[in-house]
Amino acid sequence: MGRGPTETKVSEGEEVVEERRVFGANIKLRVRAVGMVNVSSKDGKTTRTKILALADNPSNPLYSRRGIITNGAIVKSTIGMVRVTSKPGKDGTLNGVLLEEAASA
Secondary structure: OOOOOOOEEEOOOOOEEEEEEEOOOEEEEEEEEEOEEEEEOOOOOEEEEEEEEEEEOOOOHHHHHHOEEOOOOEEEEOOEEEEEOOOHHHHOOOEEEEEEEOOOO
8 A cells, every 4th residue: 555655856947845635634745756856054044056966866776766755865966065954755855964175166
């Protein structure tokens, strides 16, 4: 019973969000494609930045090869490396924490 995984991927265009009715007449938003991530830094500031690429997905090596983003994946953004803390298949958004800042030019 149930549905298959969402398999969220990095997108150059706009976000693709799917609305699903679930048990109890509730609604879950599933992100199919995403290009931006909400990043929280250690000083408490949150910024929305562009995703450049998927760096690693420790939950499954095949997800790394296919470019699928899940909770715990590490993505490269314009401000540095970010670890994803949200579940894009359930939350409808992509949130993360800054691991290391990108080197300034």
